[in-house]
Amino acid sequence: MRALGAVIVAVSIVASVGRAGAQAGDAQAGKAAYEKKCALCHGDKGDGKGPAADLVDPRPRDFTTGIYKIRTAASKTPTDRDLFDVITRGMPGTFMPPWDVLPERDRGNLVAYLKTFAPDKFKEAPKKQELPKEVAASPESIKRGKEMYEAIECNKCHGAEGRADGPSRAELKDEWGFPIRPANLTKRWNFRGGGGRAEIAMRLATGVLGTPMPSFVDSVEKPDDIWHLANYIASLGPEAPNYATLLSAQAVKGNIPDDPDAEFWKRQVPQNIPLAGQVTIDPRNFNPSIDMVALRAAWSDTEVAFHVTWDDPTQSAADAAKKAPPDAVSLQFPQKIAEGAERPYFLMGNEADAVYLLRWENGKGATEATANGPTKIAPLAGSEATGKAVYANGQYRLVLKRPLASKGPDRPRFQPAVFLPVAFQAWDGGAGETGTKMSLTSWYYLRLEEPQSNRRFVVPPVVAVLTLAAMLLVVRVANRRA
Amino acid sequence: MAAALLASVALVVQRPGPVNAQGGGTVEVTVTYNGAPVIEKLKVNKDTEKCGTEAAIEKVVVGGNKGLANVVASVPTAKGAPRMVKATVDQHGCKFVPHVTAMMPGELELKNSDDILHNIHTYSTANSSINKAQPKFKKVMMEKFEKPEIIKLTCDVHSWMLGWLAVLPTPFFAVTDAGGAAKIENVPAGKQTVEVWHETLGKQTKEVDVKAGQTVKVSFEMKK
Numbered sequence: 187m188r189a190l191g192a193v194i195v196a197v198s199i200v201a202s203v204g205r206a207g208a209q210a211g212d213a214q215a216g217k218a219a220y221e222k223k224c225a226l227c228h229g230d231k232g233d234g235k236g237p238a239a240d241l242v243d244p245r246p247r248d249f250t251t252g253i254y255k256i257r258t259a260a261s262k263t264p265t266d267r268d269l270f271d272v273i274t275r276g277m278p279g280t281f282m283p284p285w286d287v288l289p290e291r292d293r294g295n296l297v298a299y300l301k302t303f304a305p306d307k308f309k310e311a312p313k314k315q316e317l318p319k320e321v322a323a324s325p326e327s328i329k330r331g332k333e334m335y336e337a338i339e340c341n342k343c344h345g346a347e348g349r350a351d352g353p354s355r356a357e358l359k360d361e362w363g364f365p366i367r368p369a370n371l372t373k374r375w376n377f378r379g380g381g382g383r384a385e386i387a388m389r390l391a392t393g394v395l396g397t398p399m400p401s402f403v404d405s406v407e408k409p410d411d412i413w414h415l416a417n418y419i420a421s422l423g424p425e426a427p428n429y430a431t432l433l434s435a436q437a438v439k440g441n442i443p444d445d446p447d448a449e450f451w452k453r454q455v456p457q458n459i460p461l462a463g464q465v466t467i468d469p470r471n472f473n474p475s476i477d478m479v480a481l482r483a484a485w486s487d488t489e490v491a492f493h494v495t496w497d498d499p500t501q502s503a504a505d506a507a508k509k510a511p512p513d514a515v516s517l518q519f520p521q522k523i524a525e526g527a528e529r530p531y532f533l534m535g536n537e538a539d540a541v542y543l544l545r546w547e548n549g550k551g552a553t554e555a556t557a558n559g560p561t562k563i564a565p566l567a568g569s570e571a572t573g574k575a576v577y578a579n580g581q582y583r584l585v586l587k588r589p590l591a592s593k594g595p596d597r598p599r600f601q602p603a604v605f606l607p608v609a610f611q612a613w614d615g616g617a618g619e620t621g622t623k624m625s626l627t628s629w630y631y632l633r634l635e636e637p638q639s640n641r642r643f644v645v646p647p648v649v650a651v652l653t654l655a656a657m658l659l660v661v662r663v664a665n666r667r668a
Numbered sequence: 669m670a671a672a673l674l675a676s677v678a679l680v681v682q683r684p685g686p687v688n689a690q691g692g693g694t695v696e697v698t699v700t701y702n703g704a705p706v707i708e709k710l711k712v713n714k715d716t717e718k719c720g721t722e723a724a725i726e727k728v729v730v731g732g733n734k735g736l737a738n739v740v741a742s743v744p745t746a747k748g749a750p751r752m753v754k755a756t757v758d759q760h761g762c763k764f765v766p767h768v769t770a771m772m773p774g775e776l777e778l779k780n781s782d783d784i785l786h787n788i789h790t791y792s793t794a795n796s797s798i799n800k801a802q803p804k805f806k807k808v809m810m811e812k813f814e815k816p817e818i819i820k821l822t823c824d825v826h827s828w829m830l831g832w833l834a835v836l837p838t839p840f841f842a843v844t845d846a847g848g849a850a851k852i853e854n855v856p857a858g859k860q861t862v863e864v865w866h867e868t869l870g871k872q873t874k875e876v877d878v879k880a881g882q883t884v885k886v887s888f889e890m891k892k
Contacts, residue, residue: 262796338803339785342714342825353714357827361791393799398824400787404809405801 210266211291216299219292223285232303242281243473245364249300252307253361253396256379258388259312260403262395269297272379279376279477315392315403321413323383323420331418334411338402343368348422351499351580354398361396368399370497370580372423373478381425387416427478430457433608433630435483435490437637442484442491444574446583451493456480461612461625466533467560474625475499475614479515485634490600491587492517492544500616501577503549511613511620515584516545518609519598521556529607532628534560541609542598546573546586548615554588556596560622566596602634692854693878695743695840698887699848699864701736705729706868710828712762718782719762723828726767727868735848736890738768740818740834740865742841746856750774751839757821757831759786759802764821764831768867770841773816776833778802778809786829791820795835799824818865832867864888 221230227246229236234248247254256272257264273293276284285293301308321327335341343358345351348371360366374381379389390412393401406412436454443450459481463474475498482493494515504512520530521540530539534557543555543563552573554566570593575584592599600606611626613619706728712719729737755771757764758779769776780786780802789799794815802809813819813835821831834841842850852862857880863873869890876886 337805338801339825342785354825354827358824359827395799398787398789398799400789400799400801400824402801405803405806407805 211294211296211298213295213298213302216292216295216297219288219296220299223288224296227281232300241472244280244366245362246282248362249303251361251396252304255394255396256389257312257392257395258315259392260315261310261313263307263310263312265312265314266297266301269300270294273297275380277378278380279373279378315388317384317387317391318409318412320384320387321410321417323417327414327417328421330411331414331416331421334406334415335418337407338405338415340371340415343398344371345499345580347579347581348372348419349497349499349580355499358398360398366397367499371419372497373427374420374423375426376477381420383413383416383420386419387412390415427458427460429460430481430630433457433459433481433483433632435485435492435632435634437602437635438484438486439637440486442486442489442585442587444572444585444587446493446495446574446576446585450484451482451583451585454482454484454493456482456495459610459627459630461610461627464533464560464622464624464626467622469621469623471619471623471625475617475619476612476625479610479612481610483632485590485600485602488590489587490590490634491585494546494584494586494610495581496612497581498577498614498616499580500614501548501582502615504547504615511615511618512548512550513582513615514545514547514613515582516543516611517586518543518557518611520607521596521598523598523601523604523606529629531559532609533626534558534563534611542596544571544586544588546575546584548575548577552586554597560624568593600634603636605631605633608632691857691880693857693880694883695741695852695855695860695862695876695878696883696885697739697741697842697844697850697852697862697864698885699736699739699741699844699850699866699890700734700887701728701730701848701869701890702734703728703730703892708828712828715762715782715784715826718784719826723762723826725828725830727830728866729767729846731846731848733847735844735846736866736869737844737846737848738766738832738866739844739848739850739888739890740768740770740832740836740841741844741850741852742770742834742836742838742863742865743852743855743860744836744838744863746838746840746860748839748854748856757833759788759823759829762786762823762826762829764829766843767830768832768834768843770834770836770843771813772839773814773835773837775810775812778811780804780807780809785825786823787825789822789824790833791822792817795819834865862886864890866890 225236226238227236232249234246239246254264257268259265273285276282341352342354343352350368350370358366379385391403393399459479461477463471476496480495484491498513502513519542521542530541535541536559540556540558546552552571554569554571555563557563571588573586590600607629609627609629611624613624708725710723712721712723750772754777756777757769760781783804785803787801790797794817795813816835816837819833823829840852840855842852844850855878857878860876860878861873862876865871872888874886876884
């Protein structure tokens with residue numbers, strides 16, 4: 187019993203030492219961890235000019251300025267906890283990964299070391315940013331938040347529906363004069379300081395230092411409006427993208443609607459697919475504009491249709507005079523759908539294996555092509571693909587169709603109940619994306635689901651009724667014998 | 669715009685001088701510039717009913733006789749009682765009016781008479797920089813600037829908006845008008861250093877001998 191008590195005491199001492207370590211780190215020990223884990227981007231001197239800095243967009247933080255985006259402080263200086271949390275959680279939507287793999291003590295030491303890069307800024311203890319008492323999310327609160335969103339003109343940067351397509355977007359620069367993008371408020375999982383309601387309320391109160399995002403704590407009509415705004419912003423999109431792993435296309439009898447805003451498409455659950463910048467071939471795309479597409483798909487006896495939704499803050503068509511490229515998206519399939527797991531190279535195929543591209547371009551419409559690599563794209567003559575797109579408030583919705591039967595050997599056959607390899611590529615012309623400067627995915631699998639007959643609704647009840655009858659019969663026979 | 673600028677400069681000039689004005693003299697400063705005006709034009713894509721369809725960023729404003737406007741003239745080392753007049757910057761027509769404001773350490777009144785969102789974003793080192801939203805319903809905000817320095821004012825919503833705030837250690841200052849003239853009154857008698865500052869053309873200083881009850885003229889020529 188005494189031994190058990192000693193163990194408990196020992197454990198609690200170790201635990202409290204661990205906590206203290208997280209609070210007051212050792213800068214000297216932090217230096218060692220910094221040089222191993224952080225200096226590659228942030229530089230030996232902490233000036234954000236490490237060897238990899240030029241490949242990283244948004245650029246790594248320059249610690250010598252003491253300017254930190256994510257604070258829970260009313261003053262400019264972040265708290266130790268703020269720095270600790272950024273190290274632990276990383277900066278979603280940027281190259282800064284979460285460092286929760288490091289022991290807590292190392293992260294505490296790193297905090298202490300970071301502060302030594304800007305000792306003047308950390309002389310004064312940070313003042314805590316107080317928030318009004320939390321207001322729970324409710325339809326009334328969200329409604330008030332929307333009113334405030336319009337009154338304080340969040341749309342100027344973040345857009346009317348929050349998709350970062352506001353009119354001031356193109357003018358925004360950070361403290362160092364580099365262009366900076368407003369946050370897409372419908373994608374909370376990319377919020378640098380976290381997408382929870384309390385975190386959103388804190389960002390609204392403190393602003394995001396070093397960026398155009400100002401503090402709104404004294405700039406709403408009533409103090410509670412901070413919470414109403416946070417509730418409204420949280421209502422604009424899901425907390426997580428819940429990316430799909432296997433894609434499916436629904437079987438349809440008769441016509442598949444062409445209109446991207448048709449009820450038919452709204453009823454389908456979107457299958458979200460993450461896109462990454464193309465960084466294998468020059469010119470590379472280190473800060474891609476389009477990071478996700480949402481797919482809905484359907485097929486009938488005669489055609490296959492893909493409904494693709496993606497956010498693009500600027501609607502742009504090709505403009506030869508301005509050398510501006512168009513917005514575009516493409517779906518990629520193997521040209522020949524082989525049995526087994528063999529697929530062409532994911533980046534638009536190679537010399538040996540071609541891919542088939544079902545492509546849509548703003549201003550040009552739908553086309554078909556084959557490719558043996560991203561620089562070897564050959565349009566297919568006699569395209570039967572059709573595309574209809576709408577663009578509104580920073581979002582494209584597109585229906586891209588093709589006959590189900592393949593026309594000649596250059597085009598793949600779409601067969602039901604087969605795992606069909608598919609990949610996606612997207613270009614934001616307004617961001618100068620064209621050619622290899624694109625966002626893309628690796629291969630996914632798409633399955634055209636077989637039509638579901640009514641038998642599944644008929645057979646089980648019939649079986650159930652027959653079973654019941656048989657049981658009753660058995661019971662009756664048994665009773666009679668007795 | 670020129671009229672508004674003149675009016676605001678006139679306002680500065682008419683302010684009462686320092687309290688211990690006895691035995692002071694007047695310094696009349698003229699600043700000229702040998703180059704062409706620099707006014708950058710930009711097409712406006714929003715709030716055009718308030719901002720107009722074309723914005724002008726007035727970096728170098730040259731008036732008659734090559735007079736250079738928007739120059740802060742001051743006698744930095746002369747001591748005097750603080751001015752009791754409130755300094756004001758108005759965000760009006762998507763411009764900071766006046767373009768250059770001089771004040772002693774203290775509070776600045778920030779007005780938004782545009783009925784649209786502005787955000788006051790300052791660039792400074794001695795004072796903490798500010799980035800605060802000023803939505804349409806927030807007509808007035810007060811901000812403290814406690815340390816002398818020259819601070820850049822910007823608005824991220826309207827990237828062309830540019831203004832300057834000179835927080836000065838002395839009550840003896842004035843901003844040049846459209847003709848490049850500024851009058852500093854009640855400057856303590858004796859040898860004084862007059863400093864002029866322009867946002868793109870830099871700083872110059874000159875020695876003057878201020879005599880009680882008299883006006884001393886000093887002229888500067890800014891060069892490219």
